[in-house]
Amino acid sequence: MKTLGILLSTAGLAGAGTIALALPAQAVEEASCPGAKPISSAQIFRDNKPPGWGDVKLMRDSCSQYWAEVVMDAKLPSYAMTSAYLVQTGGSNNGRMLSCDSSGGTGAVVAGQRTCRTPKVKSRDTSTTFTAVAREFRNFGSGWDKISENRTARTR
Incomplete structure (x- = not known):
């Protein structure tokens, strides 16, 4: 019985080690590219009228990576959805637009988010x-x- 306990606990430690080593690529990327900060932001107005309901931010990190982020002031109700879009102008990808729903994004803001x-x-x-x-x-x-x-x- 003691041997079974040692065997199970060793298997548990081995499994925990495997989980700890399997970091998502995003976590590794963020650890190696610190210094994420907003370089431009604007308030979100419903029907283009104050008060603001959130903010959209253009972000950049120390590895020259850019992304758009939206942060609403309160969790969205069931009938609402919000998304951020990153619009690239100039260079080889002129006119490219990526949203929160694009591959690598976190998905649009939906009810409760x-x-x-x-x-x-x-x-x-x-x-x-x-x-x-x-x-x-x-x-x-x-x-x-x-x-x-x-x-x-629009900024760099």
Whole structure:
């Protein structure tokens, strides 16, 4: 019985070690590229009128990675959805737009949530600029209608 206990506890430790070593690529990336900070931001207004309901931010880290992030002031109700979009201008990907729902993003903000971010785009091309855009939608049963949009200044 003692041998069985030692065997099970050793197996448990081995499993824990495996879990600890299996870090998501995003966590490794964030650890190696610290210093994420907003370089431009704007408030989100419903129907383009104050008060603000959240913020859209253009973010950059120390590895020259850019992304858009939206942070709502309160959790969204069941009839609402919000997403951030990263718009790239200039360079080889001129006109590219990525959303929170794009591969590598965190998914749009839906009921009970407050934040999302787009995939990160690495760019050291000085001719490339970025803008973060936020769009808010509502659906009372007849489909999604856009009720607000705002954007940050275009910047590098």
